[in-house]
Amino acid sequence: MTLNSVYSLVFEVPAGSFSYDGVAKVFEDAYKSPLSLIVLDDIERLLEYVSIGPRFSNVVLQALLILLKRAPPPGRKLLVIGTTSLPHVFEHMGLVSAFNVSLHCPLLTSADAKHVLHQLGAFRPHELEPAVALLDEETPIKKLFMLLEMA
Numbered sequence: 041m042t043l044n045s046v047y048s049l050v051f052e053v054p055a056g057s058f059s060y061d062g063v064a065k066v067f068e069d070a071y072k073s074p075l076s077l078i079v080l081d082d083i084e085r086l087l088e089y090v091s092i093g094p095r096f097s098n099v100v101l102q103a104l105l106i107l108l109k110r111a112p113p114p115g116r117k118l119l120v121i122g123t124t125s126l127p128h129v130f131e132h133m134g135l136v137s138a139f140n141v142s143l144h145c146p147l148l149t150s151a152d153a154k155h156v157l158h159q160l161g162a163f164r165p166h167e168l169e170p171a172v173a174l175l176d177e178e179t180p181i182k183k184l185f186m187l188l189e190m191a
Contacts, residue, residue: 052079053086060103067107071116080104080122084129094129101133108138123182147178156181162188 051066070076080086083104089096112118122139124130136142148156154172157163163171175184 050077050079052081060099063100063103063107067110067118070118071112074115075117076119078118078120080120083122083124083135084126087133089126089129091129096133101135105134105138108135125180125182145181147180148184149178150175153179153184156184157188160188162191 051070053063053066066078070078084096087096087100087104108120120139122130122135127136127142127144130136150172153175154168157168157171175187
């Protein structure tokens with residue numbers, strides 16, 4: 041996504057331990073550019089969410105809630121994309137309301153995966169069918185991209 045981007049500044053915030061200051065710095069850096077994109081990948085991991093308990097970093101959650109609702113400075117535009125594999129947790133934490141749009145990405149069927157792989161030009165035509173046969177009957181798009189990176 042970043043290679044063909046029209047955004048002058050793109051941040052991907054990887055899952056893992058992040059402090060309030062770290063999250064705030066990403067947003068402050070993004071505000072310095074006229075058009076920025078922040079990708080919060082696996083927000084539940086960014087929040088250190090653990091289903092047993094359940095436990096998470098309330099400090100990082102509060103930082104995200106505040107920063108996501110804050111408008112960028114005049115003359116600046118910011119797009120924030122958040123991903124999660126646990127949408128119910130996202131909803132319970134109040135994060136859904138912090139975003140303007142929420143999209144559900146259904147699992148890919150074998151036919152869908154074949155179409156995606158064809159569109160990406162990931163395999164030669166004769167390799168496409170055997171590659172799709174190795175996938176589960178339903179595959180998350182993120183897993184498909186991860187498998188492509190590893191191939």
